[in-house]
Amino acid sequence: MSQYTSQFAQAAEAVTQNTDHRSFLQTALRGYQKVRANTQARFTDWQTARKVAAEVKWEAIENLDTHLKNLTERLEARGTKVFWATDGKEAREYILSVIQEHDAKSVVKSKTMTSEEIHLNDLLEKEGFDVVESDLGEFIVQLNHEAPYHFVFPAMHLKREEISHIFHEALGTDETYDPEELTQIARRVLRQKYLDADIGISGANFGIAETGMISITENEGNARLTTSLPKVHIALMGIEKVLPRLEDLSLFLPMLATAGTGQALTGYNSMIGGPRQEGEIDGPEEFHLVLLDNHRTRLLADPEQRDALRCIRCGACLNVCPIFKNVGGHSYGTTYQGPIGSVITPHLRGLQDWKHLSQASSLCGACTETCPVKIDLHHHLLRNRRNAMNEKPKFTERVMFGGFVSMMSRPWMYRSLTKTARIFDRLMQPLQGSWLDPFRPWRKTRSLPPVAKETFKDYWQNRQK
Ligand code: SF4
Structure with missing residues (x-):
């Protein structure tokens, strides 16, 4: 993990917990959206x-x-x-x-x-x-x-x-x-x-x-x-x-x-x-x-993402971005914040150091939709993720995705693993939230849905019976 990644994670966590700051920011941006909609209508x-x-x-x-x-x-x-x-x-x-x-x-x-x-x-x-x-x-x-x-x-x-x-x-x-x-x-x-x-x-x-x-x-x-x-x-x-x-x-x-x-x-x-x-x-x-x-010419040499050079720095993509609204501008640690910053900073300052910014996205596409020069922002975030993986694949991710491919291409493995997952889920229920819970970091900010009681296949077979 690069120093910028951990700085981003720490700063973003601090801002997301500061409800006063977030509400101040969101009120300001709501005002912007209203005014902009009126002017745009002209x-x-x-x-x-x-x-x-x-x-x-x-x-x-x-x-x-x-x-x-x-x-x-x-x-x-x-x-x-x-x-x-x-x-x-x-x-x-x-x-x-x-x-x-x-x-x-x-x-x-x-x-x-x-x-x-x-x-x-x-x-x-x-x-x-x-x-x-x-x-x-x-x-x-x-x-x-x-x-x-x-x-x-x-x-x-x-x-x-x-x-x-x-x-x-x-x-x-x-x-x-x-x-x-x-x-x-x-x-x-x-x-x-x-x-x-x-x-x-x-x-x-x-x-x-x-x-x-x-x-x-x-x-x-x-x-x-x-x-x-x-x-x-x-x-x-x-x-x-x-x-x-x-x-x-x-x-x-x-x-x-x-x-x-x-x-x-x-x-x-x-x-x-x-x-x-x-x-x-x-x-x-x-x-x-x-x-x-x-390094703008480096971006120019990339036919897939070259359109990011169209940016006129209007800031509109920041103003509609749910991530920016929740983590604020300073968390990015970059000159250009928000979606456009997450797209171009890896090109301007190094993909491996700044790839985390492309992960900090809900991929909702609000940025692409609002951009006045139609930059394909949210797809560029996906492209940055892919390029970072291709350039330097992470051992854990390679193992995870290798296992996933293997499971999805072998029905017997898929069936037995889904059965095991249900048993594992039941065993883990009492540990939820404790130090022994392996999903604790995930559950801190999200809820992990329980594994379904029966698979769709079982459900279908039972229904036919
Ligand atoms: S909305 Fe488009 S033009 Fe405006 S800052 Fe974002 S990427 Fe640049």
């Missing part, structure tokens, strides 16, 4: 929109090389420095070198999950830079020294009293439970940070190959300040975020907003095509785009 035909979105992303991923080439050539033509990072280490080192080259002291970031993926903050803080997250949710979890709970709603697990306490401890502000006042506190702190920042780091929701632009969508306006106030802007984008045409945004922007937060359109949608051009009054003097692979 689409003329949501299912057709999903189909079109899936096809556009399919085209983008199948021709990723061409689209990325077009994107970078057009950005470079306007003075952008594009860096191709094979992995997180290369991306971190490049970003650090840009910061050092400018003799920068402070860095302001706007929501970028890709930077969480490469653990950028850890490196920058270790190097002594003042790094501040400007997205409200990320700002809160940063002050609380924890990872985002959900990649769209990073602080969704915290109640306003807890946020007030975090601000009080970290910023010395008075306790207040008024959401508006809490937002104002963050705004006051962050405004000064923008003015002081030498470098702005952002993510990118989409890269438009046709025009050579990145598109950033957000609700607080912080990405605009992050990308235009500091003299240098560095954007970190996963290579799968590319879209072929500018007009594709007319579908993807409302779709991302609807699936992600239940809004018709996100508050701020910005497009950046390079550093400040001659005659422009604002924008950074330098713009760097870091294109991150970090």
